[in-house]
Amino acid sequence: MVKKYNKGSRIEYRKRDILFTAGLWLVSLILPDPHLPYRREFIKKRDFFYVGALLLLPLILSGPLVYLMVLAGIYAIVALGLSLFLGYAGQISLGHAAFFGIGAYTTAILTTRYAVSPLEAFGASALAAAVCAYLIGKPILKLKGYFLALATLGFGEIFLVMVRESRSLTGGVSGIFGVPWFSVAGFAFDTSLKQYYLVWGVLIALVLFAKNLVRSKMGRTLLAVAASEDAAASVGINVAQVKVRVFVLSAAFAGLAGSLFACVLSTANPQGFGLGLSVLVVMMVIMGGMGNLYGPIFAAIFLTWLTDVLGGFQEYSLPIYGVILILLLIFFPDGVGTRLNERLIYLISYWGRKRRRERVDI
Amino acid sequence: MNPWIHIPQLLAAGITMGAIYALVALGFVIIVRASQILNFAQGEFVMLGGVVTFFFITGAGLPYPLAALAAVLAVIVIGFLLHLLVVYPLRKASVLILIMATVGASIVISNTSALLFGTLPKALPPFSGDLPLELGGIRIVPQNLWVLGATFLLFFVLYFLSHRTLVGKAMEASSTDPLGADLSGIARNFMVFLAFGVSAGVGAIAGVLVTPIFYTSYNAGTLLGLKGFIAAVVGGWGKNSGAVLGGFVLGVVESTSIAFIPAGYKDAVAFVVLLLILYFRPKGILGSPYIDSRRW
Amino acid sequence: MSLLSIDTISKSYDGVRALNGVSLRVREGTIKGLIGPNGAGKTTLFHLITGVERPSAGTISFQGRDITTLEPHEIALLGVGRTFQTLQVMGTMTVVENILTGMHSRLKGGFLSCGLWLPWIHKGERTALKEAKETLEFLDLLGRWKWNASHLSFAQQKMLELGRALAMKPTLLLLDEPAAGLTPAEVTRLAEKIRRLREQGMTILIVEHHMGMIMDITDEVAVLHNGEIITEGPPDAVRNDPRVIEAYLRGKDA
Numbered sequence: 001m002v003k004k005y006n007k008g009s010r011i012e013y014r015k016r017d018i019l020f021t022a023g024l025w026l027v028s029l030i031l032p033d034p035h036l037p038y039r040r041e042f043i044k045k046r047d048f049f050y051v052g053a054l055l056l057l058p059l060i061l062s063g064p065l066v067y068l069m070v071l072a073g074i075y076a077i078v079a080l081g082l083s084l085f086l087g088y089a090g091q092i093s094l095g096h097a098a099f100f101g102i103g104a105y106t107t108a109i110l111t112t113r114y115a116v117s118p119l120e121a122f123g124a125s126a127l128a129a130a131v132c133a134y135l136i137g138k139p140i141l142k143l144k145g146y147f148l149a150l151a152t153l154g155f156g157e158i159f160l161v162m163v164r165e166s167r168s169l170t171g172g173v174s175g176i177f178g179v180p181w182f183s184v185a186g187f188a189f190d191t192s193l194k195q196y197y198l199v200w201g202v203l204i205a206l207v208l209f210a211k212n213l214v215r216s217k218m219g220r221t222l223l224a225v226a227a228s229e230d231a232a233a234s235v236g237i238n239v240a241q242v243k244v245r246v247f248v249l250s251a252a253f254a255g256l257a258g259s260l261f262a263c264v265l266s267t268a269n270p271q272g273f274g275l276g277l278s279v280l281v282v283m284m285v286i287m288g289g290m291g292n293l294y295g296p297i298f299a300a301i302f303l304t305w306l307t308d309v310l311g312g313f314q315e316y317s318l319p320i321y322g323v324i325l326i327l328l329l330i331f332f333p334d335g336v337g338t339r340l341n342e343r344l345i346y347l348i349s350y351w352g353r354k355r356r357r358e359r360v361d362i
Numbered sequence: 363m364n365p366w367i368h369i370p371q372l373l374a375a376g377i378t379m380g381a382i383y384a385l386v387a388l389g390f391v392i393i394v395r396a397s398q399i400l401n402f403a404q405g406e407f408v409m410l411g412g413v414v415t416f417f418f419i420t421g422a423g424l425p426y427p428l429a430a431l432a433a434v435l436a437v438i439v440i441g442f443l444l445h446l447l448v449v450y451p452l453r454k455a456s457v458l459i460l461i462m463a464t465v466g467a468s469i470v471i472s473n474t475s476a477l478l479f480g481t482l483p484k485a486l487p488p489f490s491g492d493l494p495l496e497l498g499g500i501r502i503v504p505q506n507l508w509v510l511g512a513t514f515l516l517f518f519v520l521y522f523l524s525h526r527t528l529v530g531k532a533m534e535a536s537s538t539d540p541l542g543a544d545l546s547g548i549a550r551n552f553m554v555f556l557a558f559g560v561s562a563g564v565g566a567i568a569g570v571l572v573t574p575i576f577y578t579s580y581n582a583g584t585l586l587g588l589k590g591f592i593a594a595v596v597g598g599w600g601k602n603s604g605a606v607l608g609g610f611v612l613g614v615v616e617s618t619s620i621a622f623i624p625a626g627y628k629d630a631v632a633f634v635v636l637l638l639i640l641y642f643r644p645k646g647i648l649g650s651p652y653i654d655s656r657r658w
Numbered sequence: 659m660s661l662l663s664i665d666t667i668s669k670s671y672d673g674v675r676a677l678n679g680v681s682l683r684v685r686e687g688t689i690k691g692l693i694g695p696n697g698a699g700k701t702t703l704f705h706l707i708t709g710v711e712r713p714s715a716g717t718i719s720f721q722g723r724d725i726t727t728l729e730p731h732e733i734a735l736l737g738v739g740r741t742f743q744t745l746q747v748m749g750t751m752t753v754v755e756n757i758l759t760g761m762h763s764r765l766k767g768g769f770l771s772c773g774l775w776l777p778w779i780h781k782g783e784r785t786a787l788k789e790a791k792e793t794l795e796f797l798d799l800l801g802r803w804k805w806n807a808s809h810l811s812f813a814q815q816k817m818l819e820l821g822r823a824l825a826m827k828p829t830l831l832l833l834d835e836p837a838a839g840l841t842p843a844e845v846t847r848l849a850e851k852i853r854r855l856r857e858q859g860m861t862i863l864i865v866e867h868h869m870g871m872i873m874d875i876t877d878e879v880a881v882l883h884n885g886e887i888i889t890e891g892p893p894d895a896v897r898n899d900p901r902v903i904e905a906y907l908r909g910k911d912a
Contacts, residue, residue, distance in 0.1 A: 150640075
């Protein structure tokens with residue numbers, strides 16, 4: 001009786017696993033290998049494949065999709081920065097949209113009011129976001145868990161109110177218009193295609209920076225802080241300082257992305273920088289997998305595409321979006337790639353065990 | 363203009379607002395006392411309480427009290443569903459995942475309500491007329507007294523529930539010591555399930571009480587929920603009395619701030635209060651039994 | 659010359675006295691054992707030395723410097739390495755990375771220079787890796803250097819934690835119950851390692867319940883009972899001290 005039950009349940013489990021895995025198997029071949037996030041060779045063969053795909057992608061994509069990839073690239077920059085803070089250092093932030101907004105407004109104000117060149121405004125945006133992050137991070141980063149989430153969320157809300165109310169500077173609810181295209185030495189990035197190469201070029205540079213970071217002393221420090229603050233302090237890591245610094249760094253990433261965002265859309269208004277964006281960016285990091293740099297970028301592309309597709313359903317879009325978020329969290333709480341790989345490894349080992357069992361039976 | 367002239371009137375408004383925040387905060391505390399989970403969708407229960415009552419009156423033609431009762435019951439069912447569909451599958455997940463999942467639930471609930479009941483703000487008639495009472499130069503709408511009374515009534519009912527009944531004790535045990543609760547035979551998940559229902563009910567009652575004073579629209583819940591949470595933190599996280607006290611403190615501070623700063627900044631005041639209290643006294647005014655555990 | 663000296667230190671929690679005027683000295687180049695029944699205040703003393711908690715009264719000085727009010731990481735930077743009673747291995751990292759984390763204070767570089775991979779970072783990482791492998795070889799873990807730390811056995815994780823503390827090249831090593839939960843064979847191996855560390859000139863303060871090991875490897879033993887040091891001296895003298903026997907026996911009766 002017991003034997004029969006066992007046998008039945010095993011077969012059922014195998015079927016479910018095949019169903020679960022089969023459709024997504026191809027994706028997992030391209031997805032980064034989350035089981036090896038700490039074997040940090042700097043450049044792998046796979047990276048050349050990624051860069052090549054990025055260079056050639058505009059050839060096969062139509063105009064609107066290129067524009068979508070520009071947006072995805074911008075969000076991917078934010079997600080990359082947040083991945084260092086959330087995925088590596090294990091802290092929670094629901095206020096990254098504010099840093100994104102600070103970057104966008106800095107660029108918009110500097111270029112339209114003070115005729116600063118976009119390149120200089122680009123740097124200034126990162127600086128502004130970093131300074132804000134330092135000021136806010138110093139007091140709130142001693143909090144953990146829910147309270148940290150709430151405090152960062154509160155910062156985001158305060159930022160929104162300030163932007164809406166200081167009309168003389170930010171143009172209030174309607175925002176600032178007419179931000180010039182991004183330009184370097186007279187070369188203006190005025191089409192989607194040029195912007196695509198600009199944004200993804202910046203992203204590649206930042207990915208190299210982040211890769212260097214995580215394969216060095218600082219990357220280990222971040223992981224150590226996430227794993228055990230006591231142990232980290234016991235080897236001489238200044239936990240509070242490390243948290244503030246990585247927060248500042250990830251805010252600077254968000255500031256850069258915000259600057260690009262203002263240049264690409266040539267406008268900055270408070271609608272784009274609310275809690276919705278913060279949630280979206282955190283989702284990118286969760287879906288991409290904690291402690292993983294490529295995952296959030298793939299998730300950024302996917303989620304940007306998803307929000308665009310859902311936009312077609314008009315008033316149904318947000319409920320569907322919410323349901324998809326919940327389902328993703330329930331079924332892939334540690335990232336799509338991680339879960340898929342676990343399933344694949346389980347499946348392979350299951351088949352291995354099965355074959356061995358059959359041999360014994362004979 | 364002397365800002366101090368308006369202070370008494372603003373204080374009265376602040377106390378009403380505070381009672382509402384206290385009701386929302388109580389909802390948070392009920393769940394936290396049972397499970398150490400923070401439900402970001404709590405504000406949506408409040409919104410639903412008002413909107414569903416409105417629907418039962420205009421759509422189904424029920425009389426006011428019956429409609430309110432039906433709405434509260436409906437929201438309790440939604441609270442149960444929220445637990446079954448979102449929180450229960452994630453009972454072993456990390457803090458971050460739970461935050462994101464309840465935020466997702468809040469998106470679903472508010473936008474589905476917009477789909478079903480429309481995006482226009484809803485208003486209910488007051489319980490007992492809208493003739494303001496003059497009280498020493500301050501004008502008070504009778505509905506405000508209803509809100510105040512209901513807050514204190516609910517506070518005492520919840521106090522009785524959690525301190526004088528076995529279910530309340532079991533709920534608290536399953537939060538403070540999950541393993542111990544399991545070992546003494548408490549069905550922990552069922553306790554959380556119950557807590558979600560009670561919390562949704564309290565939220566819905568708050569919604570019914572509030573809607574005659576303010577217009578309730580589909581997106582009002584998020585901000586109200588956040589402020590209720592802030593109230594709970596200010597008063598002392600995880601304490602019923604803290605939630606009520608924090609609600610009043612927050613309501614009064616927010617309301618009197620209008621006299622000194624432009625009204626547009628009002629929403630930021632609550633968050634500034636939050637950042638200050640988290641920095642200087644994360645335990646809240648009355649202290650908190652949960653703040654030492656690593657989760658907070 | 660004593661490396662670590664604790665002067666009449668007291669600690670009370672809400673009126674309950676955990677430590678009452680404890681004085682303790684650890685001389686350079688020796689192994690000092692600290693024993694005592696459960697609840698005697700050993701762990702509290704450890705927390706005070708490593709800066710996790712602040713004493714209510716008294717001072718602690720290390721190499722003649724007052725460290726009473728320093729933060730844990732500052733004390734670590736002065737050269738005090740420690741292990742934990744409950745394992746604190748970083749399970750998300752590989753074995754070798756755990757050791758490399760221990761070298762944090764000896765490697766140069768901050769966020770910017772690491773991100774830009776400046777030449778000295780490259781050089782530092784290389785030598786650090788070599789050194790980490792030497793430490794792993796000493797702990798018999800070299801064969802598993804690429805493993806995820808959470809996949810090691812309990813005893814190996816304990817070793818790894820010791821390795822992380824050793825990677826700091828500490829002047830003083832604090833071991834909090836290193837033998838707890840190990841099999842007799844593993845305890846013998848651990849005692850062997852500790853003895854070899856002393857030969858290399860390291861000073862060690864060790865809290866332990868395993869009497870055999872303490873009597874075997876230490877130069878001096880202090881016995882803590884009810885928040886006070888009741889006796890102190892060479893292992894043989896302590897073993898036969900009637901007060902110690904009484905403290906342990908009474909502890910068992912109660």
